[in-house]
Amino acid sequence: MLRMAEPLIHHRSAEFRSLLSRVTAHLGYLFQTGDPVLTLTCSGTGGVEATFVSLFSPGETVIVLNGGKFGERWVQMGRAFGLEVVEIRTPWGEAADPLVVASALRAHPHASGVYVTHCETSTGTANDVREIARVVRENSRALVCVDGISSVGALELRCGAWGVDVCVTGSQKGLMIPPGLAFVSLGERAVRAASESKMPKYYFDLGTALRAHERGDTSWTPAIALVQGADASLAMIRGEGMENIWSRHARLAGGLRAGVAALGLSLFSSSPSNSVTAVRLPGGVEWTAFAAALRKGSGVTFAGGQAEQAGKIFRIGHLGYIDEPDILTAVSAVERALSACGFAFDRGAGLRATEGEFFRLTAHGGGR
Amino acid sequence: MLRMAEPLIHHRSAEFRSLLSRVTAHLGYLFQTGDPVLTLTCSGTGGVEATFVSLFSPGETVIVLNGGKFGERWVQMGRAFGLEVVEIRTPWGEAADPLVVASALRAHPHASGVYVTHCETSTGTANDVREIARVVRENSRALVCVDGISSVGALELRCGAWGVDVCVTGSQKGLMIPPGLAFVSLGERAVRAASESKMPKYYFDLGTALRAHERGDTSWTPAIALVQGADASLAMIRGEGMENIWSRHARLAGGLRAGVAALGLSLFSSSPSNSVTAVRLPGGVEWTAFAAALRKGSGVTFAGGQAEQAGKIFRIGHLGYIDEPDILTAVSAVERALSACGFAFDRGAGLRATEGEFFRLTAHGGGR
Numbered sequence: 001m002l003r004m005a006e007p008l009i010h011h012r013s014a015e016f017r018s019l020l021s022r023v024t025a026h027l028g029y030l031f032q033t034g035d036p037v038l039t040l041t042c043s044g045t046g047g048v049e050a051t052f053v054s055l056f057s058p059g060e061t062v063i064v065l066n067g068g069k070f071g072e073r074w075v076q077m078g079r080a081f082g083l084e085v086v087e088i089r090t091p092w093g094e095a096a097d098p099l100v101v102a103s104a105l106r107a108h109p110h111a112s113g114v115y116v117t118h119c120e121t122s123t124g125t126a127n128d129v130r131e132i133a134r135v136v137r138e139n140s141r142a143l144v145c146v147d148g149i150s151s152v153g154a155l156e157l158r159c160g161a162w163g164v165d166v167c168v169t170g171s172q173k174g175l176m177i178p179p180g181l182a183f184v185s186l187g188e189r190a191v192r193a194a195s196e197s198k199m200p201k202y203y204f205d206l207g208t209a210l211r212a213h214e215r216g217d218t219s220w221t222p223a224i225a226l227v228q229g230a231d232a233s234l235a236m237i238r239g240e241g242m243e244n245i246w247s248r249h250a251r252l253a254g255g256l257r258a259g260v261a262a263l264g265l266s267l268f269s270s271s272p273s274n275s276v277t278a279v280r281l282p283g284g285v286e287w288t289a290f291a292a293a294l295r296k297g298s299g300v301t302f303a304g305g306q307a308e309q310a311g312k313i314f315r316i317g318h319l320g321y322i323d324e325p326d327i328l329t330a331v332s333a334v335e336r337a338l339s340a341c342g343f344a345f346d347r348g349a350g351l352r353a354t355e356g357e358f359f360r361l362t363a364h365g366g367g368r
Numbered sequence: 369m370l371r372m373a374e375p376l377i378h379h380r381s382a383e384f385r386s387l388l389s390r391v392t393a394h395l396g397y398l399f400q401t402g403d404p405v406l407t408l409t410c411s412g413t414g415g416v417e418a419t420f421v422s423l424f425s426p427g428e429t430v431i432v433l434n435g436g437k438f439g440e441r442w443v444q445m446g447r448a449f450g451l452e453v454v455e456i457r458t459p460w461g462e463a464a465d466p467l468v469v470a471s472a473l474r475a476h477p478h479a480s481g482v483y484v485t486h487c488e489t490s491t492g493t494a495n496d497v498r499e500i501a502r503v504v505r506e507n508s509r510a511l512v513c514v515d516g517i518s519s520v521g522a523l524e525l526r527c528g529a530w531g532v533d534v535c536v537t538g539s540q541k542g543l544m545i546p547p548g549l550a551f552v553s554l555g556e557r558a559v560r561a562a563s564e565s566k567m568p569k570y571y572f573d574l575g576t577a578l579r580a581h582e583r584g585d586t587s588w589t590p591a592i593a594l595v596q597g598a599d600a601s602l603a604m605i606r607g608e609g610m611e612n613i614w615s616r617h618a619r620l621a622g623g624l625r626a627g628v629a630a631l632g633l634s635l636f637s638s639s640p641s642n643s644v645t646a647v648r649l650p651g652g653v654e655w656t657a658f659a660a661a662l663r664k665g666s667g668v669t670f671a672g673g674q675a676e677q678a679g680k681i682f683r684i685g686h687l688g689y690i691d692e693p694d695i696l697t698a699v700s701a702v703e704r705a706l707s708a709c710g711f712a713f714d715r716g717a718g719l720r721a722t723e724g725e726f727f728r729l730t731a732h733g734g735g736r
Contacts, residue, residue, distance in 0.1 A: 043588040049571045080570045180591030203417045220411040223548030
């Protein structure tokens with residue numbers, strides 16, 4: 001964090017260009033792609049907007065997978081820009097079925113893009129991006145557009161090898177720096193689409209951003225302090241290695257899931273993400289009392305459920321620079337809070353199960 | 369700066385809402401308005417885009433004053449969003465004539481907005497926002513839209529009293545925190561216009577931002593570290609007081625102008641801004657040699673000219689937390705670099721004149 005309090009360099013200097021080119025190279029590694037990855041000054045939502053306005057023209061059809069708050073946001077966004085949005089709804093907590101995607105593509109053979117949220121944060125659900133990308137590539141000419149906002153740097157994602165045309169993430173997720181930057185990878189087919197897009201745009205024009213990128217620059221004044229933070233963060237990511245990062249997240253999520261199961265709680269998602277875990281509140285435990293007990297007993301805050309799941313689930317985020325002790329702390333906090341709420345369970349069972357799962361996964365090679 | 373390296377608070381917490389409401393109240397003071405001032409995560413250019421897409425509908429007419437790179441950018445931006453842009457061009461280095469604005473309004477009585485760049489950074493020119501706002505209000509129902517990106521917090525600007533409907537600034541200018549936030553004030557007539565706008569938009573929808581503002585929130589995840597920085601910066605601004613800040617900038621700019629004049633150099637602008645000074649390079653002094661001499665002799669970087677003025681002028685920025693010693697340092701750097709370039713002048717004359725002007729302005733009450 002201190003890196004961001006360093007004196008700022010000027011964004012039209014050779015020093016900034018060298019910083020940006022280092023960040024850009026590391027972003028390619030993070031996204032596992034040889035495509036350019038552009039740095040925009042906005043939140044992740046702004047990054048997704050840049051893809052909508054830069055790659056399509058009003059009236060074109062895009063298919064959007066909607067299984068939660070974020071999928072819903074991309075549906076609204078596409079419609080706001082005059083796209084014909086075909087919505088594939090999935091019940092909250094379930095992953096999208098690639099076969100349903102294939103049949104939507106048959107029904108809409110001229111679809112120009114398919115949007116998939118890799119990790120739906122609102123429900124703790126991971127979608128099978130690899131399989132969906134394969135299906136889209138095999139059945140259509142639509143661009144594979146991935147919301148990687150809470151997955152890049154946590155869940156296995158190989159944009160290059162899997163044929164992802166565009167992927168967006170935000171600075172505050174897998175990179176664990178403060179929010180304010182979005183990163184957007186742009187494959188060759190997406191670059192071509194950008195050159196044909198008729199959507200009105202200016203700030204979020206990825207064509208402009210790509211030309212600036214080619215001369216080692218950004219379109220507009222960037223959030224320089226955050227670019228400096230990203231540089232430090234990406235160096236750490238490079239040091240650990242993507243495969244190790246993915247297996248660490250798998251191990252931590254596995255340990256957490258084992259822990260909550262041992263307490264008699266059940267997961268909300270049938271396809272749980274390795275970056276965020278949504279857990280059903282057990283009968284008799286009220287969300288407000290549980291949240292207050294968490295704060296009081298452990299000084300910990302978990303997110304509650306959103307919209308239809310408000311008061312019914314709680315969500316534990318675990319992406320970025322976290323390790324086993326953080327998960328044990330979370331499980332212990334859940335135990336204390338459940339206890340304070342009068343819920344009956346075998347105390348310590350969660351911690352024991354979490355640690356057991358860590359051992360098991362480490363022994364099986366998940367722990368390198 | 370260290371304030372930004374503090375642990376981040378979560379943006380959906382009571383703590384963030386209290387931070388944001390403090391920042392918002394201080395922003396009203398900075399803009400000198402009782403209107404809401406919204407915080408967006410983007411550069412100043414993004415803030416201006418938010419006004420174009422939120423206040424107008426495709427096909428409407430807006431008048432844009434263009435006397436440099438930024439005026440030109442707003443012309444392009446308006447056209448990118450399908451607006452009929454009436455461009456009032458002013459030669460670089462000259463302020464726009466309010467009478468010309470009045471006649472443009474007579475020729476285009478249905479114009480929905482007039483955009484004026486308060487300080488045109490590319491030329492170091494200040495426009496008379498007060499008079500232009502008066503003319504617009506008297507002659508039309510058009511919204512007065514002010515690019516205050518390099519003026520807010522430096523040049524006298526009273527959005528409320530002067531009838532400015534919308535004003536935009538960026539975090540890295542008068543606030544002197546890193547770039548990444550834009551602030552947009554929204555008067556009553558602008559709020560009404562926002563409710564009628566038919567422009568496609570999502571991220572930059574000021575209607576959404578206003579509703580979020582009313583519940584103490586932002587539309588999307590904000591650049592929290594920068595909001596924390598703005599809080600510290602605005603407390604300093606409040607402590608010094610706007611009138612004092614304006615007179616400090618007037619005094620510093622006056623001292624700098626006296627200094628360069630005493631060296632035999634001339635200003636580029638006939639209406640020089642108190643936040644940035646553009647100076648003509650004297651005959652026989654080449655820009656690249658001058659810039660290199662500045663770096664070598666004093667470790668200082670000044671901006672060069674842009675577009676048609678490249679190689680012909682240099683620009684010294686002086687807005688934010690700067691004081692008399694910074695201006696003396698700048699004048700001394702100019703003297704050294706001119707000397708290194710073989711330009712003949714009375715050495716020390718610049719410093720003497722600058723200091724003399726500081727004394728004079730302080731004695732006349734400009735120094736409080």
